[in-house]
Amino acid sequence: MKYQVNSEGFYGPYGGAFIPEMLHSNIATLTESYQRIINEPAFQKKFHNLLKDYVGRPSPLYHAERLSEQYGTNIYLKREDLNHTGAHKINNTIGQILLAKELGKTRIIAETGAGQHGVATATVCALMGLECIVYMGKTDIHRQAPNVARMKMLGAHVEPALSGSQTLKDATNEAIRDWINHPVDTHYIIGSVVGPHPYPDLVATFQSVISEEMKWQLKEKTGSENPDYIVACVGGGSNAAGAFYHYLEDESVKLVLVEAAGKGIDTGYSAATSVLGSMGIIHGSRTMLMQTEDGQIVEPYSISAGLDYPGIGPLHAHLISSGRAQVFSATDEEAIRAAYHLTRVEGIIPALETAHAFSILDQIGAQPEESVVVCLSGRGDKDLATYIEYLDEQEGNRASHEKTT
Ligand SMILES: *Cc1c(COP(=O)(O)O)cnc(C)c1O
Numbered sequence: 001m002k003y004q005v006n007s008e009g010f011y012g013p014y015g016g017a018f019i020p021e022m023l024h025s026n027i028a029t030l031t032e033s034y035q036r037i038i039n040e041p042a043f044q045k046k047f048h049n050l051l052k053d054y055v056g057r058p059s060p061l062y063h064a065e066r067l068s069e070q071y072g073t074n075i076y077l078k079r080e081d082l083n084h085t086g087a088h089k090i091n092n093t094i095g096q097i098l099l100a101k102e103l104g105k106t107r108i109i110a111e112t113g114a115g116q117h118g119v120a121t122a123t124v125c126a127l128m129g130l131e132c133i134v135y136m137g138k139t140d141i142h143r144q145a146p147n148v149a150r151m152k153m154l155g156a157h158v159e160p161a162l163s164g165s166q167t168l169k170d171a172t173n174e175a176i177r178d179w180i181n182h183p184v185d186t187h188y189i190i191g192s193v194v195g196p197h198p199y200p201d202l203v204a205t206f207q208s209v210i211s212e213e214m215k216w217q218l219k220e221k222t223g224s225e226n227p228d229y230i231v232a233c234v235g236g237g238s239n240a241a242g243a244f245y246h247y248l249e250d251e252s253v254k255l256v257l258v259e260a261a262g263k264g265i266d267t268g269y270s271a272a273t274s275v276l277g278s279m280g281i282i283h284g285s286r287t288m289l290m291q292t293e294d295g296q297i298v299e300p301y302s303i304s305a306g307l308d309y310p311g312i313g314p315l316h317a318h319l320i321s322s323g324r325a326q327v328f329s330a331t332d333e334e335a336i337r338a339a340y341h342l343t344r345v346e347g348i349i350p351a352l353e354t355a356h357a358f359s360i361l362d363q364i365g366a367q368p369e370e371s372v373v374v375c376l377s378g379r380g381d382k383d384l385a386t387y388i389e390y391l392d393e394q395e396g397n398r399a400s401h402e403k404t405t
Pocket of ligand 1: 087088089116117191192193233234235236237238239240306307351353354377378379
């Protein structure tokens with residue numbers, strides 16, 4: 001197994017658990033017990049029952065005929081946007097809330113940037129009747145009012161992170177501090193394949209249901225379990241990890257990641273970690289991250305709040321540096337245009353994060369007889385204001401252009 005985590009918690013040189021002494025007992029308990037617990041038949045049964053009846057899985061694999069025709073290949077969309085709460089994140093929070101209960105925890109904490117993971121966590125806490133505290137940067141609380149309202153309605157306590165730039169990395173620091181202070185009763189639900197071992201593997205395992213379904217769905221539709229390409233956007237990398245998981249060791253399946261270039265890779269407003277990043281330690285994991293020469297984290301930027309994380313999960317750092325995965329990037333504008341294109345051609349409004357994945361489909365070189373699966377990680381309701389603003393600007397520009405000519 002070249003690409004799976006090893007017994008020390010590393011993916012090649014990346015990963016591990018670089019944590020303060022005070023977190024050791026929590027992390028050690030998780031590391032020792034997570035595989036045993038999640039592989040128990042009773043756990044698997046509860047997990048899969050909830051995925052089926054509560055989340056609505058299996059999510060469809062849809063053959064997008066018009067898109068396929070335009071790109072001259074066979075494009076399939078893995079419809080994670082149709083899950084309860086509108087994205088893939090719920091797969092992980094369902095798994096982790098069941099794990100927390102097995103561990104006897106009564107209090108749940110989480111960090112969130114855009115609020116998507118916060119909502120997915122608040123949802124499963126309501127479902128299980130557990131106390132929920134979501135740390136969120138004060139800046140993000142102002143930017144993401146609808147998701148804050150959802151979390152509150154679900155009964156979560158949204159705790160503002162007031163340090164630093166008051167965004168995701170500060171919320172994560174606050175959550176870690178909370179966990180250090182409440183080691184006995186609290187489980188920390190991390191929202192992507194990031195953080196100290198075993199989190200990247202834990203989250204990837206829960207998200208792997210995506211590629212588990214893809215295998216039989218593709219077999220049914222094409223006669224083969226394998227596509228030629230799998231394309232996914234990458235913030236921390238959990239939807240990509242889920243879509244790649246069962247294909248990692250099969251190198252005939254090409255893995256494609258799309259990261260957010262923001263306003264452009266060289267503009268100083270970007271989240272293209274694989275190009276701008278270097279090896280370092282962030283949130284307990286050795287991985288690729290955007291940092292200054294003296295190791296300060298560089299604030300990332302993307303129009304999509306779900307992709308502006310300054311690092312990338314250690315699995316993906318390994319896939320990229322070993323050449324197993326190819327990386328492309330898309331700017332804000334390219335992502336928005338791709339979102340409009342998908343909407344007008346297939347009648348599906350994608351999340352802004354997801355739209356990045358669609359913007360590079362003409363660049364991968366897929367042939368007419370080949371097949372491409374795109375992980376449609378989430379729906380675009382939350383991004384409507386951004387989409388409409390763009391359309392208004394375009395129409396405004398056109399109107400003023402027509403006036404002057
Ligand atoms: C959070 C989010 C992402 C980015 O997170 P990953 O861990 O990289 O998957 C992508 N798409 C949607 C819809 C999201 O909500």
